Amino acid sequence: MIYTSVIFDFGGVITASPFEAFNRLEEQRGLPRDFVRRVNAADPDANAWARFERAEIDAATFDALFAAEARALGHELEGQAVLAVLAGAVRPAMVAALDTLKGKGFAIGCITNNVPSGKGAGMARSEDMAREIAAILARFDHVIESSKVGVRKPDPAIYRMMCAALDVEPARCIYLDDLGINCKPAAMLGMHAIKVTSGEQALADLSAALDLPLP
Numbered sequence: 001m002i003y004t005s006v007i008f009d010f011g012g013v014i015t016a017s018p019f020e021a022f023n024r025l026e027e028q029r030g031l032p033r034d035f036v037r038r039v040n041a042a043d044p045d046a047n048a049w050a051r052f053e054r055a056e057i058d059a060a061t062f063d064a065l066f067a068a069e070a071r072a073l074g075h076e077l078e079g080q081a082v083l084a085v086l087a088g089a090v091r092p093a094m095v096a097a098l099d100t101l102k103g104k105g106f107a108i109g110c111i112t113n114n115v116p117s118g119k120g121a122g123m124a125r126s127e128d129m130a131r132e133i134a135a136i137l138a139r140f141d142h143v144i145e146s147s148k149v150g151v152r153k154p155d156p157a158i159y160r161m162m163c164a165a166l167d168v169e170p171a172r173c174i175y176l177d178d179l180g181i182n183c184k185p186a187a188m189l190g191m192h193a194i195k196v197t198s199g200e201q202a203l204a205d206l207s208a209a210l211d212l213p214l215p
Contacts, residue, residue: 003192003210004172006101007162009153010112012178013196014095014136015088025085031075036082039069048079055116055147059083062115083115090132091199096215097206098139104212109162110140113182116147142166153182159189174209176202 011018022036032038040049048065051057057065059080066079101108137143142165146152149161163170175186176194183193192209196202207214 001171001192003106003174005107005109005166005168005174006206006210007109007111007159007166007173007175007186007191008094008098008140009177009179009182009196010110010114011086011088013091013176013202014098014110015090016199017178018086018088021085021088022082025081029077029081031077035070035073035075035077039066039073039077042069042073050152052115053113053146053152054150056150058116086115087129090136093199093203093215095136095139097203098136100212100214102139106210107141107166107168108139109166110137110143111153111158111162112144113146113152153177153179154185156185156189159186159191163189174206176206 008014019034019037023033025031026033026035040047044050048057048062048069051065052059052062062083063079066082067077070077098108142162144158144162144165146158149158151158151161153159159170159175163173166173170186170190173186173191174194175183175191176196177183177186178196180195183195187193194202194205194209203214
């Protein structure tokens, strides 16, 4: 198959996984490991996290609803504390790969589940990080943010939206995401899906799929 487009998730692919930050927060608060993921996995289409990523609620409402969901699972944790640690560190090699792909003529897109606050995809914590993220996002031919379109992964509609924006058939696309649940719809549509477990692994798998050396 000749691929012409590469579509990236942002958090956990271009940046380090937010789950690492969640685990640090859990350790600091004396909470069970992966407690934040457990809260977000409960009623995954209608919980506070899902509603916030679709911009159906504001940050204050998310703060209160998430706290109630955490309390229902036996622990105290406010939503604002989760948002405060959400941004992950940028992976320079992934950014370099974006430049390589652009230079080789590939169309590149970004589909990110994010929330309507902070400074850019991934909830930048500072003005410097906001500028860095903005510069990365500017590299993409098209960016779809769940908080702006009201649809979030793994809804197949958001992948179709990207294909339409890039004017490409799914079979000509490679899709990278750190969550298997988000890779499945891409694969079902015909994309070559790569589940990201590390920056190095992602670049190795992408390089192999494209037969193209990447940083």
